[in-house]
Amino acid sequence: MQRSLSHATFLLAVLLGCCQASTTLRPTSASTLSSTPTTTTVEDTKGVTTASTASITSKTTAGDVLEEVSRLLNKLREVAASMQEARDEHERLSQAVAQITAAVKDMGEHNLHIKKKVRKMSKGLKRNSHNRKIKDGLKSLQRDHQRILHAMSLSGINITRIHNHTRKHNLTHPHTPAHKKDHGRNRKNHEASVVELTTKAAEVPQETVRPDKDHELKKPMEEETEVTDNLIPELVVDPPSATDPPLPVDCTEVIQRGNWTSGVYMVQPKGLQPLKVWCDQTTNGGGWTVVLARMEQTPQEDFDRNWADYRAGFGDPSSEHWIGLETLHVMTKGRDHELRVNITDWNNSSAWAEWKDFSVGGESEKYKLKVVRYTSNSQAGDALKWHNGMKFSTPDRDNDVLLGGHCAKRNSGGWWYRGYRGCYQAHPTGRYQNNPGDPPKTSVESRNFELGPVLVWQNWRGESYYPKTLFMMFRPALN
Structure with missing residues (x-):
């Protein structure tokens, strides 16, 4: 088509040149005729008129042709420009189609990749579901085993387990x-x-x-x-050997190994010797390592102890006890932990409080307490806010901020005492009171109360209401 347009342009250009040449020659011939001598005046006049008319007509016809030719040339140029634009647009569309084709191919490959991932995730979910079913089955078997043992003991059936060969x-x-x-x-x-x-x-x-x-x-x-x-069930346990698996580091690992029953377990935090702890495996998902336990017993555990006792820990893990400051530091460092306090009153009504960030510093920091991010729906009150950031004090180590005084000596126990505007708002290591104390007050008039060496949680029922049981426990943070 481009060749035909070039050929037409060439013909129009030749035609235009011919028209211009004819226009130039016609006036010359007319002037020559007019200058030729005539015999009569009439004939000369007629000849002149005829020549002038012919010249005007030829000029008009040539001008129209030139205009038409120019118009056609302009149209041909416009057509050529349009064709060039169409050609450019075609190239752009071709590039766009190529890009779309490549994108569709990439999407297809991505879709296959997603399908593979979904398939792997489905297999993982199936495995998790299977593991969950196994755990539920083990838990049910443990409950059935406990019920069978209880029924056999009530029936007077003696149970003896033969010693296993190692x-x-x-x-x-x-x-x-x-x-x-x-x-x-x-x-x-x-x-x-x-x-x-x-x-x-x-x-x-x-x-x-x-x-x-x-x-x-x-x-x-x-x-x-x-x-x-052999009046009670006898359980003979083989001594641990070198091939036995390592002990769990905390109660969370105990429950991860399938031990869903609360009780005393042997754990070994990293860098420490094995020790017995009480594991609460029923409260809010379980996995809690008990730090402090207070309850009614005879005799009551003495918490008026020195720095060495509070550092190492004391008491029976199955009753009133303190786990030890060094154990707390080792078990809470390097990872976020959460703290929970469970309190029971003398009507057996319970309350709790949780903090999502809990840790205890080393001995060089005087076992400084960090307890923040109090859970808003807790019921027992944020009594530990008063003690956050405080160093631990005992009757033989004064690390509180009370000028001219000694909170640990005054209150006969070790704790993260504050000192400024009062020694404590929570005093779990105080002397156990075998009575509920005064009736709960409707409002607390002052935070600067001093009740002395008694077990109290001021933000729960007021400063003069004594709990029946109090447990402090921690576990690795879940979020």
């Missing part, structure tokens, strides 16, 4: 066929004797048993003593 025993005793046969025979005889003796003890009333020969048990004295003295 790997060391297997290595030191060659298990030849004769040894295995003899070992199995002895074990069966032992189990049969235990069942027989237990059944007889359950069937025969205590007052009808007489020390005559008819009622003598034909067993060695050692076995008889072992059976009659």
Whole structure:
């Protein structure tokens, strides 16, 4: 099409040149005729008129042709420009189509990648669901086991667990066929004797048993003593060996290993010797390591102790006790932890409080307390806000900010005492009171109360209402 346009342009240019040449020649011939001598005046006049008319007509016709040709040329230029624009637009569209095609291809590959990820996530969710079902099953089995043990103990059925052979025993005793046969025979005889003796003890009333020969048990004295003295379920545990897994570092790891029952467990924080702690596995998801326990018991634990006792810890983990400042520091450093306080009044109504950021500094910092981010829906009140940032004090170590005074000596116990405008608002290490105290006040008039060395949580029921139980516990922060 471009060649045809060029050819048409060439023809128009030739035509235009011819028209210009004819326009130039016609006036010259007319002037020549007018200058030729004539014989008469009339003929000359007619000739002049005819020549002038012909010249005007030729001029008009040539001008129109030139205008038309110019117009056609302009249109041809416009058409050529439009074609060039169309060609450019076609190139742009081609590039856009190529980009879209590439994008669609990338989207297809991304879609395949997403499908693979979704498939992997689905498999992971299935595994998590399976693990959750296994944990629930283990928890149910533990509950059933506890109910069976309880029912057997109520029925008077004696329980004896045979001592398991350790790997060391297997290595030191060659298990030849004769040894295995003899070992199995002895074990069966032992189990049969235990069942027989237990059944007889359950069937025969205590007052009808007489020390005559008819009622003598034909067993060695050692076995008889072992059976009659075994009034509670006996659990024989093998000593730990080098191949045993390491102890859990806290109660959260205890529950992660499938131990869903609250009680005393052996843990070993990093850098410390193994120790016994009380694990609360039922409160708010479990995994809580108890720091401080206060309850009614006889006798009550003495919390009026020195720095060394509070540093190392004291008391029985199954009753009133203090876990120890150094243990608290090691277990709360390097990771966020949360603190919880559970309080029970003398009507067995409970309240709690939680803080989402809890830690205890090292001995060089006098075991400085950090307890912030109080949970707004807590019920017991933020009594520890008064003690945040304080150093620990004992009767033999004065680290409070009370000028000219000693809060630990005055209140007979160790705690993160403040000193300025009062020694405490919470005093969990105070002397246990076997009564609820005065009735709860409707409002607290002052924060500068001083009740002395008593167990109190001022923000809960006022400064003169004593709790029946109080537990402080912590675990790694969940969020």
